[in-house]
Amino acid sequence: MEVKIEKLDNYGRGITYLNNKICFVSNALPGEIVLIEIEKENRKYIEAKLLSYKNKSSNRIIEECPYSGFCGGCQLNHINYDDENKFKEEKVRDILKKFVNIDFDIVKSIVYHERNHYRNKVILHGKNGKLGYYKNKSNEIIPITECLLVNKRINKIISILNQINVNIEEVIIKTSNDQSQAMVSISGEVSDDSLLLQYCDVLILNGRYLSSKKYIETKIGDKKYQESIQSFFQINTTLTKDLYDEVFNQIKGNRYQTVLDLYCGTGTIGIYVSGECDKIISIDCSFSNIEDAKNNAVLNKIDNIEFICDKVENRIDKIKGVNAIIVDPPRAGLDKKTISYLKKLNPQKIIYVSCDLITLARDLKDLSEAYNIRYIKPFNMFPRTYHCESITVLERR
Numbered sequence: 296m297e298v299k300i301e302k303l304d305n306y307g308r309g310i311t312y313l314n315n316k317i318c319f320v321s322n323a324l325p326g327e328i329v330l331i332e333i334e335k336e337n338r339k340y341i342e343a344k345l346l347s348y349k350n351k352s353s354n355r356i357i358e359e360c361p362y363s364g365f366c367g368g369c370q371l372n373h374i375n376y377d378d379e380n381k382f383k384e385e386k387v388r389d390i391l392k393k394f395v396n397i398d399f400d401i402v403k404s405i406v407y408h409e410r411n412h413y414r415n416k417v418i419l420h421g422k423n424g425k426l427g428y429y430k431n432k433s434n435e436i437i438p439i440t441e442c443l444l445v446n447k448r449i450n451k452i453i454s455i456l457n458q459i460n461v462n463i464e465e466v467i468i469k470t471s472n473d474q475s476q477a478m479v480s481i482s483g484e485v486s487d488d489s490l491l492l493q494y495c496d497v498l499i500l501n502g503r504y505l506s507s508k509k510y511i512e513t514k515i516g517d518k519k520y521q522e523s524i525q526s527f528f529q530i531n532t533t534l535t536k537d538l539y540d541e542v543f544n545q546i547k548g549n550r551y552q553t554v555l556d557l558y559c560g561t562g563t564i565g566i567y568v569s570g571e572c573d574k575i576i577s578i579d580c581s582f583s584n585i586e587d588a589k590n591n592a593v594l595n596k597i598d599n600i601e602f603i604c605d606k607v608e609n610r611i612d613k614i615k616g617v618n619a620i621i622v623d624p625p626r627a628g629l630d631k632k633t634i635s636y637l638k639k640l641n642p643q644k645i646i647y648v649s650c651d652l653i654t655l656a657r658d659l660k661d662l663s664e665a666y667n668i669r670y671i672k673p674f675n676m677f678p679r680t681y682h683c684e685s686i687t688v689l690e691r692r
């Protein structure tokens with residue numbers, strides 16, 4: 296059947312309406328007239344398969360990626376970059392209008408850099424001598440020789456891995472943001488690890504370190520950070536500085552006595568803003584992150600920061616007297632106990648760094664009972680995918 300696509304949903308799928316229900320069509324753009332076949336229908340929605348295009352959008356571009364449509368990594372390969380950025384900015388506005396009823400101008404312009412080669416980390420999967428990404432919604436492996444998302448050093452390492460792969464089950468590749476250092480952890484079997492050792496600073500084979508170094512170091516602004524294989528680190532090589540600068544500017548000049556940095560990872564944001572306040576308390580539940588975070592404080596000669604390795608929800612009720620709180624939770628957002636204690640702690644400012652708009656909107660609805668939302672700034676940290684990072688600044692009423 297023939298339909299006209301009206302708009303894109305949160306995941307970048309085309310939306311049309313059929314049988315009085317919303318109908319999702321992957322790889323279709325607003326304005327396009329397409330032939331579809333219904334694949335799934337329930338009481339609330341329809342999912343349809345696109346059979347052919349009757350009329351293509353002028354915003355559609357030729358997909359540069361040979362794996363587009365097969366590998367599950369990118370959803371927006373077919374949209375030009377300007378439109379991808381507009382789509383993300385608008386979806387921030389739409390979702391927050393719907394859940395929190397915010398004014399249009401509270402959402403600032405999206406910040407973005409390069410569309411390609413921005414990632415400093417990748418995980419590949421392997422089976423029967425194939426190495427690559429999982430096919431969309433399946434365990435089938437799409438072999439990869441290079442990927443448009445990752446930086447050039449990672450692509451070089453992928454080409455070496457393809458030469459020495461005997462039976463790699465999984466590989467994690469990380470580089471410093473300037474690509475001068477690389478770290479590789481392999482589960483499985485390779486024919487020649489000495490070849491790989493020439494191309495990376497840290498090499499781990501089945502949990503055993505084959506290199507003397509155990510971490511890589513990266514610079515963001517004037518701060519240096521070490522990062523171990525299991526630790527969290529922001530994956531965008533250039534835009535992370537803009538993200539951290541935004542948080543920094545919100546702390547700067549206030550001379551807050553105590554700032555709380557929740558879900559602190561390797562301590563990066565707390566360390567970034569540490570010169571602008573008297574004391575920082577940072578919490579993260581990952582042992583590896585907190586070990587790196589403590590070393591990062593030493594590396595940057597910072598002594599006004601305290602790290603706690605625990606779940607935020609286990610510790611938040613024991614914290615007292617904070618002036619500002621930075622939160623950067625995983626996609627699940629903040630749990631109810633944490634939100635209720637954030638409100639009890641009653642800081643002047645909450646800076647909410649989020650990688651998931653739906654849980655952000657849910658949490659802002661709750662927090663906005665006691666806080667005014669000053670602004671939300673989207674950051675396109677994950678070009679070609681539907682994901683969107685953002686910073687929201689909330690001020691106590």
Ligand SMILES: C[S@@+](CC[C@H](N)C(=O)[O-])C[C@H]1O[C@@H](n2cnc3c(N)ncnc32)[C@H](O)[C@@H]1O
Pocket residue numbers: 527528529558559560561563564578579580581584605606607608623624625650
């Ligand atoms: C999005 S990352 C933020 C990291 C950091 N702010 C940065 O910019 O690198 C989320 C972090 O939350 C941590 N985490 C997840 N659930 C947690 C919980 N319940 N309590 C504490 N930390 C948690 C993870 O270990 C991860 O480091």
